[in-house]
Amino acid sequence: MRRPLIAGNWKMYKTPSEAEKFAQELKSIDIYKERDILVCVPFPAILSVSRVLSGTSILVGAQNMYPAKEGAYTGEVSPLMIKDSGASFVICGHSERRQIFKETDDFIAEKVKAALDYEITPILCVGETLQENEAGETFSVIERQLRTGLKFLSGNTIEKIVIAYEPVWAIGTGKNATPQQAQDVHRFIRKLIEQNYGQSASCIRILYGGSVKPENIDILMAEADIDGALVGGASLKIESFSRIVGFQRI
Numbered sequence: 395m396r397r398p399l400i401a402g403n404w405k406m407y408k409t410p411s412e413a414e415k416f417a418q419e420l421k422s423i424d425i426y427k428e429r430d431i432l433v434c435v436p437f438p439a440i441l442s443v444s445r446v447l448s449g450t451s452i453l454v455g456a457q458n459m460y461p462a463k464e465g466a467y468t469g470e471v472s473p474l475m476i477k478d479s480g481a482s483f484v485i486c487g488h489s490e491r492r493q494i495f496k497e498t499d500d501f502i503a504e505k506v507k508a509a510l511d512y513e514i515t516p517i518l519c520v521g522e523t524l525q526e527n528e529a530g531e532t533f534s535v536i537e538r539q540l541r542t543g544l545k546f547l548s549g550n551t552i553e554k555i556v557i558a559y560e561p562v563w564a565i566g567t568g569k570n571a572t573p574q575q576a577q578d579v580h581r582f583i584r585k586l587i588e589q590n591y592g593q594s595a596s597c598i599r600i601l602y603g604g605s606v607k608p609e610n611i612d613i614l615m616a617e618a619d620i621d622g623a624l625v626g627g628a629s630l631k632i633e634s635f636s637r638i639v640g641f642q643r644i
């Protein structure tokens with residue numbers, strides 16, 4: 395009943411011309427009626443990638459934004475700007491934003507709210523660090539990130555968001571969580587949302603991210619609460635991304 399979503403996160407890779415070329419190649423990948431495909435591209439490429447992909451079912455997203463309509467925020471990009479360029483999704487609170495740019499749970503909550511205010515789907519990222527994982531704090535960290543990150547949301551808006559569980563120790567390391575580890579956290583997330591927002595929890599898509607590749611996508615997608623993937627490195631090459639998009643049901 396939940397439509398799978400495979401999202402690429404290009405991070406700070408591909409110039410606008412490389413991105414446009416890649417978008418042309420993306421047009422050749424197999425489209426599955428019952429799956430959503432999304433590419434979250436760098437700001438300068440949103441417009442050209444959206445133009446190339448218009449008329450296809452491949453969706454375009456941003457990787458970040460500032461939670462205000464406009465204003466004196468030198469160097470920042472607003473929800474209105476990304477939307478007008480063709481983005482319908484935005485990643486909020488990626489661990490690289492949390493760690494490198496010191497984004498807090500409260501600031502991320504503002505981004506989630508701003509995205510919804512502009513009818514952009516936020517992908518709220520949560521995930522524990524290696525240290526937190528080893529200290530047995532995984533569930534408490536996820537709970538804190540979710541409670542604060544979703545604090546402005548009401549019962550009706552919760553259905554419009556996507557959550558991505560990305561254990562920080564699995565991002566870009568080649569070490570993915572086992573399907574069972576990921577499933578346990580995804581189930582925990584869904585239960586937490588259910589406690590706070592009731593039945594809406596059953597329609598929310600929860601993606602797994604962290605070293606997703608052609609070799610592990612099928613077993614991850616076989617888990618009951620894994621509704622898709624947020625893919626970094628493996629989304630940069632057409633061969634690996636199209637294989638992930640075309641995951642097999644096992």
Ligand code: PGA
Pocket residue numbers: 403560564565566567568603604605606624625626627628
């Ligand atoms: P990775 O990145 O697939 O390269 O581990 C995932 C992410 O950061 O979203």
